[in-house]
Amino acid sequence: MTEAQRHxxxxxxxxxxxxxxxxxxxxxVSIDIGHQELVALIGPNGAGKSxxxxxxxxxxxxxxxxxxxxxxxxGRWPVHRVAQAGLARTFQGTHLLPHMSVLDNILVGRxxxxxxxxxxxxxxxxxxxxxxxxxxxxxxxxxxxxELEHLRHHPVGTLGYGMRKRVDLGRALAMEPRMLxxxxxxxxxxxxxxxxxxxxILDIRESRQIPVVLVEHDMGVVMDIADRVIVLNFGRKxxxxxxxxxxxDEQVIAAYLGVHA
Amino acid sequence: xxADPLPPQTLPQWLVHNAAVRPDEVAQRHKRDGxxxxxxxxxxxxxxRELALGLRxxxxxRGQTVVLMSENRPELYWAEWAAQAIGAKVVAxxxxxxxxxVDYVVQDAQAVCVFAEDQEQVDKVLPLMSRHTGLHTxxxxxxxxxxxxxxxxxxxxxxxxxxxxPVDAEAAAWFEQVIAEGxxxxxxxxxxxxxxxxxxKGVITTHASLLHNADLIAQSVQLPQGCEYLSYIPLSWATExxxxxxxxxxxxxxVSFAERPDQIQEAIRELACEMVFFGPRQWxxxxxxxxxxxxxxxxxxxxxxxxxxxxGRLARAEQMDTTQRxxxxxxxxxxxxxxxxxxxxxxxxxxxxxxxxTGGAAVAPDIFRLFAAMGVxxxxxxxxxxxxxxxxxQGKQANPETIGQLVLLASAWGEPMQWRLAPAGGLELRGxxxxxxxxxxxxxxxxxxxxxxxQTGDAVGQGPTETELIYFDRVEHMxxxxxxxxxxxxxxxxxxxxxxxxxEVLVVGNPSRExxxxxxxxxxxxxxxxxxxxxxxxxxxxxxxxxxxxxAQVASEIAQVxxxxxxxxxxxxxxxxxxxxxxxxxxxTRTRKLKRDFIEQRYGGLIEAMYADQTQTAIEIPIRYQDGxxxxxxxDVTVGRISAQRIxxx
Numbered sequence: 028m029t030e031a032q033r034h035x036x037x038x039x040x041x042x043x044x045x046x047x048x049x050x051x052x053x054x055x056v057s058i059d060i061g062h063q064e065l066v067a068l069i070g071p072n073g074a075g076k077s078x079x080x081x082x083x084x085x086x087x088x089x090x091x092x093x094x095x096x097x098x099x100x101x102g103r104w105p106v107h108r109v110a111q112a113g114l115a116r117t118f119q120g121t122h123l124l125p126h127m128s129v130l131d132n133i134l135v136g137r138x139x140x141x142x143x144x145x146x147x148x149x150x151x152x153x154x155x156x157x158x159x160x161x162x163x164x165x166x167x168x169x170x171x172x173x174e175l176e177h178l179r180h181h182p183v184g185t186l187g188y189g190m191r192k193r194v195d196l197g198r199a200l201a202m203e204p205r206m207l208x209x210x211x212x213x214x215x216x217x218x219x220x221x222x223x224x225x226x227x228i229l230d231i232r233e234s235r236q237i238p239v240v241l242v243e244h245d246m247g248v249v250m251d252i253a254d255r256v257i258v259l260n261f262g263r264k265x266x267x268x269x270x271x272x273x274x275x276d277e278q279v280i281a282a283y284l285g286v287h288a
Numbered sequence: 289x290x291a292d293p294l295p296p297q298t299l300p301q302w303l304v305h306n307a308a309v310r311p312d313e314v315a316q317r318h319k320r321d322g323x324x325x326x327x328x329x330x331x332x333x334x335x336x337r338e339l340a341l342g343l344r345x346x347x348x349x350r351g352q353t354v355v356l357m358s359e360n361r362p363e364l365y366w367a368e369w370a371a372q373a374i375g376a377k378v379v380a381x382x383x384x385x386x387x388x389x390v391d392y393v394v395q396d397a398q399a400v401c402v403f404a405e406d407q408e409q410v411d412k413v414l415p416l417m418s419r420h421t422g423l424h425t426x427x428x429x430x431x432x433x434x435x436x437x438x439x440x441x442x443x444x445x446x447x448x449x450x451x452x453x454p455v456d457a458e459a460a461a462w463f464e465q466v467i468a469e470g471x472x473x474x475x476x477x478x479x480x481x482x483x484x485x486x487x488x489k490g491v492i493t494t495h496a497s498l499l500h501n502a503d504l505i506a507q508s509v510q511l512p513q514g515c516e517y518l519s520y521i522p523l524s525w526a527t528e529x530x531x532x533x534x535x536x537x538x539x540x541x542x543v544s545f546a547e548r549p550d551q552i553q554e555a556i557r558e559l560a561c562e563m564v565f566f567g568p569r570q571w572x573x574x575x576x577x578x579x580x581x582x583x584x585x586x587x588x589x590x591x592x593x594x595x596x597x598x599x600g601r602l603a604r605a606e607q608m609d610t611t612q613r614x615x616x617x618x619x620x621x622x623x624x625x626x627x628x629x630x631x632x633x634x635x636x637x638x639x640x641x642x643x644x645x646t647g648g649a650a651v652a653p654d655i656f657r658l659f660a661a662m663g664v665x666x667x668x669x670x671x672x673x674x675x676x677x678x679x680x681x682q683g684k685q686a687n688p689e690t691i692g693q694l695v696l697l698a699s700a701w702g703e704p705m706q707w708r709l710a711p712a713g714g715l716e717l718r719g720x721x722x723x724x725x726x727x728x729x730x731x732x733x734x735x736x737x738x739x740x741x742x743q744t745g746d747a748v749g750q751g752p753t754e755t756e757l758i759y760f761d762r763v764e765h766m767x768x769x770x771x772x773x774x775x776x777x778x779x780x781x782x783x784x785x786x787x788x789x790x791x792e793v794l795v796v797g798n799p800s801r802e803x804x805x806x807x808x809x810x811x812x813x814x815x816x817x818x819x820x821x822x823x824x825x826x827x828x829x830x831x832x833x834x835x836x837x838x839x840a841q842v843a844s845e846i847a848q849v850x851x852x853x854x855x856x857x858x859x860x861x862x863x864x865x866x867x868x869x870x871x872x873x874x875x876x877t878r879t880r881k882l883k884r885d886f887i888e889q890r891y892g893g894l895i896e897a898m899y900a901d902q903t904q905t906a907i908e909i910p911i912r913y914q915d916g917x918x919x920x921x922x923x924d925v926t927v928g929r930i931s932a933q934r935i936x937x938x
Contacts, residue, residue, distance in 0.1 A: 130322075167321035172432070176547050177554075179322050234435050 037062050037206060037238055038083065038114075043092035045078055045262075052078040053089070054262045060206065064238045065228070067253035067270075069246070071282060074259040076242045077119060080210050083240070084116045085109035096206070111139055113205030117212060119242075121195045125184030129194050132183050133169055136201025137162045169197045172234075173227060189220035196227065207231065207239045213248060221245060225252050250274065258282065295538075295700050298470035298495040300336070300373035302537040307333035313514075315540065316362045319547040319555060327362060329540075332369075334455075335362075337463045339370030341452030344462075346401065346425045350375030353397040353478070357381045357390070357413070358405035360519045361545050363429050363445070365533060367403040368523070372495075373467050376401075377475040379490065380523035387412045389488075394420050397478055397490055397727065401425040407433035414439060472496040472701060478727050479526050479673040490727035491673045493529070497721035500702035501526075501676040502534035504695050508682045509643050509667065515541045515562045516640070520552050526673035527647070531565060557637030564638070565645040568655075571666065574636055575655050581635075596628025600661030629662050638664050645669050645680075650759075652786040656688035668692045670759060674723045675742050678705070678715070679757050689783075689852045690751040691759045708741070713774050714763045715748045716741040747776065749854055758852060770802040775857035780804070780849060781882075787845040788814050792869050794882050795859070796895055805898040806862040807891055808842055809869045815841075830923050833864040839928045846930050860930055861898040865891065866907065866923035873912060898927055 036059035045053040053075045060066055068076050081087040083094060085106045094102040101109050115136075123132050141162065143155040170176050173193050178186065183194055192212055199207060209228070213221045225248055232239055243249050249256060249270065256273040258266040260282040266273050273279055296302045306315065311330035318325050327335075348354065354371035356378060358364045368378045379397050381390060383405070390412050393399070400422050404410045406429075413426050417439070428434060429445040452459065476498055478490030505511065517536065521528035536543040541563070546555035556564060566574070582590055602617045603624075633639045644659065647669040656666050667681035670691040681692035698704045705720035716738060723742045725733035736743055747760040760766065761776035768774045777795040784793045784806070792809035812829050815838055819826055826832040842864060850858045869875040875887055888895060890909065897905035904926050912918045 164321065171321075176322065177551055230433060233433075 035062075036060055037097060039095045040079075040083060041092050041095075043079065043082055043089045043094070045075075045082060045087060046090045052262050053082070055092070056259070056262070056264050057092075058257055058264070058267070060238050060240060062238060063232060063236050065232055065252060065254045066238070066240045067249040067256045068240060068242045068259065069244070069249055069256060070259035073261075074282075075262040076259055077210055078262075079259065080116065080208050080240070080242055084114055084208055107139070110202060113203075114208065115199040115202040115204030115206070116208035117192075117195045117199050117210060119210045119214065121188075121191045123183045123191060123195055123198070126182055128180050129175055129183055129186070129197075130166060130170065130179045132194055133166045133197045133201050134162060136198035137165060139202060165203075166201060169200050172200075172230070173197050189216045189224075192216065192220075193224065193227070196224075200231065204237060206237055209239065209241045211242050211244065213243060213245055221248060228252060297472040297499075297701075298372065298467070298474060299476060299498065299534060299537055300369055300467045301470060302499075303329075303333055303336060303369055303373075304464070304467055306537065306540055310540075313540075314542050315536075316365070317542065317544040317559075318362050319545070319551070322547070324544070324558075332362075332366065335366045336369045336373060337455060337460070338449040338452040339366055340373045340463055340466070341455065341459055342427075342448045342450075343370060343374055343376070343401065345451040346448075348374065348376055348401050348425070351475075352376050352401075353379060353399045355379045355381060355390075355394060355397070355399045355402045356523065357383060357385065357402065357409040358429075359383050359549050360521075360523065360528075360532075361405075364403070364405075364523060365519075365543070367427075368533065371401075372470070372474075372476055373463070375466065375470060375474060377478060379478045379480065380529075381480075382522050382524050383409070385412070387415070391416055391419070392488065393480060393490075394423055396488075399423055401427070403427050403429075406430035407437075410434060410437070410442070414442065417441060470495070472499070475724075477529060479529070480524065481673065489729055489732055491526075492724040492727055493526070493673070494721070494724055496701040497676060497724065498529060498534040499538065500699045500721040501530045501671070502538055503699035503701065504677050504697055505530060505535060505680070506539055507697050507699070508680050508695050511535070511539055511541075511563065511643065513539055513541075515539065515642075516544070516559050517541045517563050518544050518546065518552065518556050518559060518561050520546060520549070521565060526671065526676075527565065527669075530677065531563075553637065557635075560637060560640040562640050563643040563645070564641050565647075565669075568646055568649045568651040571646055571651055571655050571659070575658050577636070578632065578658070593628050593632075596624040596632075597658070597661045599624035600629050600663065601657060604660045604663065604665075625663070632662050633664065636662075638662065643667070647671075650782055651688065653688040654786065654788075656686070660686075670757070672744055672746075674736065675717050675744065676705075676721050678707075678717065678744070687751065687756070689758060690756045691748075692756065693753070694755040694757065696755070709748070709750075710738070710743070712763055713747040713749070713760065713766065715744045715746050715757070717744060718742060747774065751852075767797055768799050769797055769804070769856065770799060771856065773854070773856035775804060775853070780806075780853065780857070780859070783849045783852065784808075784846065787848075789818070789841060789845055792876070792880075792882065794884065794887055796888065796898075801899060803860045803899070804857055805895065806846065806859050807865055807887065807894065808846075808862050809865050810838065810842060812868065829868065830866040830921070833866055834924070834926050836926075839864060839926060843928050843930055850930060858930070861901070862928045862930070863894045863898060863925050864928070865894075866925055867909070867911065867921055872914075894925055894927075897925075902927055 038060040040058050043053050043056045056079060070076050082089050085104055089102060093100050096112055096114060101112060143158055147155045170179060183191060213224055228239055229252055253270055256270050257264060258273060258279050265278045265282060266276045296305045306329040312328050314326045315329045315332045316327045354376050356364055356367055371378050379393055381393060394416050402413050404413050404426055410428050417423050424441050426442045427448045472495050474495055475492055476495045477493040479493050480488040480490050519532040532543055535541060544559055546552050582593055599617060599620050603613055603621045605613060641664050644664050644666050646666050659666050665686050667686050668691045670679045671677040677695055679692040679694050694707055696704045702721040703719050706718050708716050710716050718741050745763050747763045747766050749758045749760060751758050760779045766774040766776050780795045781793050784790050789811055790808055791811040794807045795804060797804040810833055815832055824835055824837050826835055832838060846859050846862060871878055875883055893905060893907055904924055906924050909921050910918060911921050
């Protein structure tokens with residue numbers, strides 16, 4: 028990404044420290060995410076990648092430091108307010124409703140945009156009806172985008188793992204996020220599913236022009252699609268550079284190979 | 289139709305006619321966002337008008353060429369009609385055409401405008417724009433992946449139609465005018481041949497030819513008006529141009545489009561189509577679905593289904609031949625239908641299928657019988673893009689051995705076809721809508737003609753009646769015998785393999801022989817079970833293959849096939865091979881195709897014995913065991929005879 032956009036990041040996390048009792052999960056981590064940037068977050072197991080994502084999305088409160096999203100301090104906001112501000116995320120594994128259809132799971136992502144109350148929806152007021160149609164249209168667009176039309180009415184629980192991850196992504200997209208955080212979206216997928224998902228992630232950025240932050244273990248994917256790679260090790264940030272530079276970084280090599288630098 | 293002064297003469301004229309006569313009737317349906325969206329004839333006319341105006345704005349002129357690259361969807365039809373409305377001709381390509389193929393067609397047909405469905409298609413066309421300067425416009429209608437594409441002449445669907453909006457009186461009048469100028473002899477399409485021999489050739493197809501052939505189909509199967517049809521056969525085939533595009537206009541039919549190409553089966557079931565057109569492979573896979581589902585069912589259910597199908601078979605036997613059905617079958621049929629046949633039809637989406645076509649290759653008689661038992665009569669269709677529809681199973685009977693009766697009907701656009709068999713067995717035709725030649729290749733067009741007769745290049749024979757034909761093979765693939773009689777090895781082998789008892793078979797016969805013989809590889813599993821049931825004892829495959837009972841069964845299977853062959857091509861002798869043909873020994877290719885020369889040489893002794901009319905012979909063949917050791921198989925092999933007596937008995 029350009030220098031100009033680096034100067035006005037969409038999301039800024041400053042000196043984040045996160046402690047669980049005596050364990051320090053994150054120590055003074057600062058990151059910036061620019062507009063339309065595709066950033067990969069990598070690091071060995073236990074490096075603090077998911078913790079950082081949880082802090083950014085409001086699931087964890089950091090012990091120190093603050094998180095600013097488009098200039099607002101969201102570090103102490105409850106999760107639903109962070110989501111309303113436009114930060115959507117997916118989870119490691121999938122947190123879907125297995126007995127509901129693919130379509131309904133995606134519609135769940137529309138929840139925060141829904142205005143009808145239980146009563147108006149129950150009596151099916153004209154405006155509730157119109158709203159229903161509008162949300163369905165958005166969900167259908169996402170089904171089309173992720174090539175899930177043929178599974179529309181299938182219960183999510185009957186789908187393969189790769190497809191469930193795709194539905195999870197669809198639900199996040201249904202929130203119409205201004206920034207997308209993906210926690211290991213490709214874990215447990217085969218090569219073909221990974222290629223498909225990588226394509227979708229690139230398409231999301233291209234069509235919606237939003238930044239995407241991706242925690243990922245597959246280095247091939249990371250090096251192929253990321254604009255910038257942030258490397259964590261034992262809760263510290265040890266590198267923040269382009270994929271090519273990160274591959275040459277001695278600290279990163281040491282962290283992955285276990286050599287004392 | 290006689291009351292009308294003159295029926296519309298081009299496809300766009302039919303569109304305008306329909307939009308005037310039945311503006312609010314549903315013309316097309318497309319499943320989008322999980323819902324069937326309907327388009328009335330007036331809607332379609334308006335869409336086509338905007339597109340035609342878009343083409344005018346881009347400077348596309350009468351006589352120029354517009355190429356279509358898309359899966360079947362309403363927009364594809366609209367684009368075709370819009371191009372034809374302004375007098376341009378259309379080339380539809382397979383959605384999976386390669387860039388080289390697209391390049392060739394754009395060059396050969398001098399295309400000026402391409403309608404490309406999505407990024408996949410656009411990627412194939414864009415590089416061609418710099419190479420072919422005549423090609424100035426590419427229009428897409430799926431934006432996925434194309435968000436950042438910027439190129440002169442590349443337009444989205446809406447941007448392309450924008451100059452036409454709103455349609456003013458001048459534009460509407462121009463549209464009426466330009467369509468009215470169309471004549472039946474205008475070129476509507478170039479249908480490119482597959483190009484298995486040399487470069488693909490564009491068959492010139494006029495509006496008259498499309499209308500004539502579509503009308504023949506409607507006449508020969510009594511197609512109901514407003515019939516439900518799902519469009520999924522590629523528009524690059526003459527079939528879909530006749531059926532979906534043209535018949536859809538003139539009958540008219542309700543033509544629907546599935547949400548995605550892989551949703552066809554579901555869509556057929558949702559719509560309960562009244563006319564379905566599948567290739568042999570698709571009918572087979574439907575039949576296989578019934579069988580595999582039944583394997584999962586509980587035993588008593590299996591028994592009920594078997595019983596229902598048996599009643600169905602007996603009841604509908606007369607569709608296959610002229611056997612009378614026993615009285616008790618009439619009584620039981622309604623019950624079998626309610627319990628078994630109707631649910632089966634419903635599951636396969638054939639509940640309302642009045643007209644079921646198949647074409648392109650032979651369908652096993654068993655498949656015909658299975659669907660007939662369900663109450664769905666398959667009809668073979670045979671034709672070629674150059675000349676048009678030639679035969680179809682008409683009336684209430686369909687003999688699976690034949691490709692149907694010659695369609696010798698007239699329409700408002702063409703006189704009845706005339707036909708004859710050339711000495712070599714090739715079918716020759718004249719009359720009808722006629723062959724208008726290949727685009728830009730007069731010498732190739734001339735090669736197809738024999739005086740005023742068009743040579744199909746297909747060898748056919750006559751079936752039970754004079755005008756019912758049996759398709760053998762391409763003329764160049766026919767083999768001949770000493771007496772000069774010709775026959776098709778392929779044809780005989782395919783039919784013999786339809787028998788469950790025969791796994792592989794190699795037919796022998798060449799100009800130095802006077803008769804046709806066969807080497808048969810029996811199906812050891814099927815015969816093994818059969819032998820158990822019949823109480824025939826056997827030890828090895830070799831032993832089983834030479835049992836007199838087995839030989840008799842194979843002989844009767846061959847005699848069945850002989851019935852469909854001309855006398856000279858009858859198989860007179862056969863042997864059952866004492867071992868299975870094996871790819872490891874080089875007898876078959878890995879895809880299980882026969883290595884003809886090798887087998888004929890290896891089993892030369894058996895072939896000589898058959899032609900010497902011996903009753904028995906001994907054979908020694910070197911074989912290799914799976915563990916790598918080699919050995920020799922010695923066996924006495926009996927030569928089976930198919931007597932003429934047996935043939936007439938059957």
